[in-house]
Amino acid sequence: xxxxxxEWGIVRLSLKVxxxxxxxxxPVAFGLAxxxxxxxxxxxxxxxxxxxxxxxxxxxxxxxxxxIGFGVKxxxxxxxxxxxxxxxxxxxxxxxxxxxxxxxxxxVRAMRxxxxxxxxxxEGAARTLGASRRRVFFTITVPLALPGVLAGAVLGFAxxxxxxxxxxxxxxxxxxETETLPIAIYAALQVPGSEGIVTRLAxxxxxxxLGALVSSxxxxxxxxxxxxQHVL
Amino acid sequence: MRPxxxxxxxLIIAVSAQSAALAKAPxxxxxxxxxxxxxxxxxxxxxxHHDRPTISFAASSSLAKxxxxxxxxxxxxxxDEPWMDDVQxxxxxxxxxxxSFLANTLVLVAPAGGTDKMVxxxxxxxxxxxxxxxxxxxxxxxxxxxxxxxxxxxxxxVWPQVQGQVVRGxxxxxxxxxxxxxxxxxxxxxxxxxxxxxxxxxxxxxxxSSHAPITYPIARLSAASSPDAxxxxxxxxxxxxxxxxRKFGFLAHFPNAI
Numbered sequence: 328x329x330x331x332x333x334e335w336g337i338v339r340l341s342l343k344v345x346x347x348x349x350x351x352x353x354p355v356a357f358g359l360a361x362x363x364x365x366x367x368x369x370x371x372x373x374x375x376x377x378x379x380x381x382x383x384x385x386x387x388x389x390x391x392x393x394x395i396g397f398g399v400k401x402x403x404x405x406x407x408x409x410x411x412x413x414x415x416x417x418x419x420x421x422x423x424x425x426x427x428x429x430x431x432x433x434x435v436r437a438m439r440x441x442x443x444x445x446x447x448x449x450e451g452a453a454r455t456l457g458a459s460r461r462r463v464f465f466t467i468t469v470p471l472a473l474p475g476v477l478a479g480a481v482l483g484f485a486x487x488x489x490x491x492x493x494x495x496x497x498x499x500x501x502x503x504e505t506e507t508l509p510i511a512i513y514a515a516l517q518v519p520g521s522e523g524i525v526t527r528l529a530x531x532x533x534x535x536x537l538g539a540l541v542s543s544x545x546x547x548x549x550x551x552x553x554x555x556q557h558v559l
Numbered sequence: 560m561r562p563x564x565x566x567x568x569x570l571i572i573a574v575s576a577q578s579a580a581l582a583k584a585p586x587x588x589x590x591x592x593x594x595x596x597x598x599x600x601x602x603x604x605x606x607x608h609h610d611r612p613t614i615s616f617a618a619s620s621s622l623a624k625x626x627x628x629x630x631x632x633x634x635x636x637x638x639d640e641p642w643m644d645d646v647q648x649x650x651x652x653x654x655x656x657x658x659s660f661l662a663n664t665l666v667l668v669a670p671a672g673g674t675d676k677m678v679x680x681x682x683x684x685x686x687x688x689x690x691x692x693x694x695x696x697x698x699x700x701x702x703x704x705x706x707x708x709x710x711x712x713x714x715x716x717v718w719p720q721v722q723g724q725v726v727r728g729x730x731x732x733x734x735x736x737x738x739x740x741x742x743x744x745x746x747x748x749x750x751x752x753x754x755x756x757x758x759x760x761x762x763x764x765x766x767x768s769s770h771a772p773i774t775y776p777i778a779r780l781s782a783a784s785s786p787d788a789x790x791x792x793x794x795x796x797x798x799x800x801x802x803x804x805r806k807f808g809f810l811a812h813f814p815n816a817i
Contacts, residue, residue: 394740394742395740398740399741400741417726417742417743495729499695500698500726500727501693501727513729514698514700514729517618517624517700517701519645
């Protein structure tokens with residue numbers, strides 16, 4: 328399939344935004360998943376609900392909250408701007424932040440399942456053989472949970488690449504900066520005679536999303552081998 | 560009959576009666592820039608004991624696409640002529656019902672609070688005023704407000720310098736909102752949008768010679784099913800209707816006889 332240089336630019340930008348979003352969200356998601364799977368603390372229900380909020384909140388609300396929080400005039404965005412010269416609004420980095428937040432709940436869900444599925448007796452055995460907590464974590468827990476963590480990251484990738492509502496509300500549509508695949512498709516839909524571009528970009532979206540979903544499902548099968556658990 | 564069955568039946572009857580009543584009121588697809596003014600016109604119409612029309616506001620481009628795809632609208636009001644042409648070309652406009660009845664002007668706005676003014680003329684220093692800030696406007700490739708804005712900036716020779724800093728809103732109101740929040744230091748919107756918002760001020764007015772005339776065509780669609788559609792269309796373009804639009808900063812426009 329032949330794409331114009333402009334269309335390749337859109338695909339490249341989408342991949343950049345998505346990869347940065349997933350790289351940003353993966354450690355956070357893993358930390359939250361570990362906390363929710365293992366720890367007991369007051370307010371756990373609330374943390375659980377907050378983590379899942381972007382999954383059920385209208386994306387435009389998430390985008391609006393980002394706009395008032397992370398805009399240059401917002402409390403957090405203002406500090407980032409004044410202290411570090413970091414601007415998120417109208418930048419691809421802002422698109423990555425929006426995508427990361429929207430992907431986080433799905434990633435946490437997948438990772439939490441895989442951490443819960445780790446056989447704690449193996450960790451106990453390692454401890455009785457003299458391994459430190461740290462060593463148990465890195466040599467038993469993480470490797471056993473890894474396929475699930477990867478499945479979560481891939482699922483996050485699939486979610487991020489399709490992110491539209493929060494993104495357009497927060498960073499608008501700027502060609503070569505925030506015009507990701509879904510936003511480019513939406514903008515092209517408004518122009519008469521643009522069916523060609525729309526079709527080509529839509530096919531790429533379907534291929535990328537399908538590929539991510541299938542690999543996530545394969546990884547999570549491997550993670551839950553014999554336990555019959557699926558992320559989706 | 561058991562009470563629960565009776566309750567269910569009466570609910571069904573109530574709901575279907577409700578939807579029959581809704582089906583009678585016209586469904587109007589209108590440009591986003593008409594939000595306050597057309598709602599006021601609809602209120603005035605409802606005050607005359609008609610069913611208040613249901614109005615869907617969005618960018619004219621989105622609306623035209625939806626009408627082309629068979630949306631069951633009765634009336635379409637576009638913020639530019641090409642999108643009405645598009646709908647008409649597809650044979651969806653009821654013959655003889657298209658009228659350009661309103662005009663608007665294009666302005667440069669900034670968040671309220673500042674005091675700077677600009678005379679908008681060829682080569683005016685917009686790029687310098689922007690610095691590394693963004694210029695909010697509706698999508699210059701499709702949405703009327705953006706197309707007029709791009710045409711004006713091009714005619715004034717400023718477009719090449721600011722092109723890279725344009726934030727494309729999916730409607731003129733999206734662009735307005737970015738200026739209202741102070742996230743974009745300047746924006747290009749209609750004069751009526753600037754009047755509608757207390758959070759922006761007009762920095763300069765684009766000369767009407769810099770872009771095609773901004774006129775709003777209205778038409779009844781050939782698929783209109785509401786018996787009230789033609790009545791509401793006539794009310795919108797009547798003297799009384801136009802007087803309401805004028806209160807919101809629109810200019811009356813009489814290019815063709817009614």
